[in-house]
Amino acid sequence: VKACGLVVEYNPFHHGHIHHIQSARKVSDADCIVAIMSGSFLQRGEPAIMDKFHRTRAALRAGADLVLELPYIYAVQSSALFAKGAVRSLHEIGVQSLCFGSELGRIDPFIQTVEILQSTQTTYDTIVKAYLDKGLSYPQASERAYHAVGIDDIDMTQPNNILGLSYVQAMKQAQLPIEALTIKRIHNHYHDDAIHTAIASATSIRKELLLNGLTNRAKQSLPKSTAEELLQYAHLANQWHHWEAYFPFLHYKVMTMDTQQLATIHGVDEGLEHRLIQTSKKATSFYDWINRMKTKRYTQTRLQRMFVHILTNTTKTDVHQAISQATVPYLRLLGMNTTGREFLHKQKKQLNVPIVTNRKKNIPASFELDERATNVYYSILTPDRQQSLRKQEFTGPIIINDSTSEAW
């Protein structure tokens, strides 16, 4: 059985993701599509619009065969660490290829770029550091460094090119026997706010959902299965998730901590703890707080990730312990269909890391961080809704029959 891995967030699963799955199947010639998906909080430092269980169901119903959860410790991180956790998870489950969407759409420049980077690493690092010291943000500094070492084939201001390069680089660094594949993204620009076509960006879809609900405009960009899961989740949770709902908890948390305690949290670096305390006194909403914290040096994404770690009480020690391991601590199985099940069955004997199917049994210690993140994720709901949704952690993986999957 050949398997192809995708690194995803599905926030929410939309038509562009169906295109991704179908193209990946074609270019990889794989029987099984394995998605490694962020859980409750995402790479850009945001809560997912609905929980990981309903996003898994939407993905399975729309064509994914197996869905694994990327551990929190890798999910809410800069692209290098995010990529490291994702490709290692895919390697442990045993995929032969990884297919990512990119603005560029051709794989050779990615591979060549990684080779250039390998031979110019010291120069590249020196240049990045110099620009950081000048007060530039990490994305700005690294973009200039790319040019300086002669990388011009890829537009490194494009977010999916950056992520793609991180996957290829992470695989190369760990010498994983996984073939890198890429397809050209066909939907709107990543950050585009407006829904123009049937393939809209997840950002524009979330905006429409959170502002206006599941309108016809939103439905246009979503498979019927995602629309159904969104409604089902709203029925159970009485809301979808966004940062502002967490603001009271975040603010309360920071107000009960001193600078010393804040500095133990992952992402609170270089004196940000003092800025946090100062700005906490004035902040009236989450995005107001972000604006008060933002500088040239600290991008919104960087700050949002820091805020997620404060919210979940994730310390530098927690992160250090987890990422100092040679590989991922476990594979959390969220769901599968018949194809995914057969693939998993074949792989089971040769796995080097434990498969976690639910919270009940044989839980690796580091799994506590994921559980905590999910508990925090639900904390904005009423106590009874929290309790009933939390129970999903204790039930087995979601299993659906292939026949329920739908084409676009």
Next chain:
Amino acid sequence: VKACGLVVEYNPFHHGHIHHIQSARKVSDADCIVAIMSGSFLQRGEPAIMDKFHRTRAALRAGADLVLELPYIYAVQSSALFAKGAVRSLHEIGVQSLCFGSELGRIDPFIQTVEILQSTQTTYDTIVKAYLDKGLSYPQASERAYHAVGIDDIDMTQPNNILGLSYVQAMKQAQLPIEALTIKRIHNHYHDDAIHTAIASATSIRKELLLNGLTNRAKQSLPKSTAEELLQYAHLANQWHHWEAYFPFLHYKVMTMDTQQLATIHGVDEGLEHRLIQTSKKATSFYDWINRMKTKRYTQTRLQRMFVHILTNTTKTDVHQAISQATVPYLRLLGMNTTGREFLHKQKKQLNVPIVTNRKKNIPASFELDERATNVYYSILTPDRQQSLRKQEFTGPIIINDSTSEAW
């Protein structure tokens, strides 16, 4: 100028408190009544129904001359430590007497009892420990120990007798030159829920206020000034305070802590951290949580105090550092009238601890705990209301003219 000290919470200030002030003036022959008042959270482990500033104003308008805040580190504690902080504060400001209300109403039995306790301390302690080891609560164990060492003159199941004895004992232990006085409480039993007469218990008044609002029944038991301050506070805060409003924050907080971190919190002793984690999974409200935590050994009051310390992130180290000092770290001046001002003016030169009039200047380090408690206290309000109420910490003490005080 002669001054008499009262140890109070004024939650809220009611007719019984006017009786207390007037009787204290009579029996002490003092010109100035100094009230040492708990701030945001109270001795029984509860948030005050309205903030300390509005409670101060109500007290001044109804006859108190000077109001000081009992530091958080003493306010939310068992009766011995609470009493220690209160009598030391009153000593530092320079009162000649302390007058407390008690169910008994005669001072001699209190003084004799403290003397008996002094000579039988070892026996008493041994008996208390034996009963605690048998699983009895502290109040139950100490009541039996009182009888065992021959203390029968005071009914030690009465809460105000217990507190009164603690004051007399704390003064004796520190050898403070303060005369102890007591008056008989004339209102309902402390825990009585129903409002029967114009002098009702604070508990029954709070119940009426929180369930039905500022009804005529509630007004009957309150001076007009308290009713006005309650309305004014509700106008600013859009609510009065009670535990359930803090439940989401408390629950969120516990869910992001592991047992090790919980065990650093003051009051989380003897493995309570494990019980906390277990019960947090089922608790659907604050009082539901209390009921799940309650045992013969751990009274509701004891647990409520623990929950306040979790909410305010007050560690064992914080408490240890504060109470290991010889006396109170500062006197926080909340408000005064002309009489109080004159008294303070006379005392100022001979004070041994700093007077803190607002958050702005010369703040002793330990004041941070009070500030944090007040920030947490307001955290249930909307951000703009929090900010405007927090500003009171930065303005000077409340000063009112005597003429505004009203008799009952």
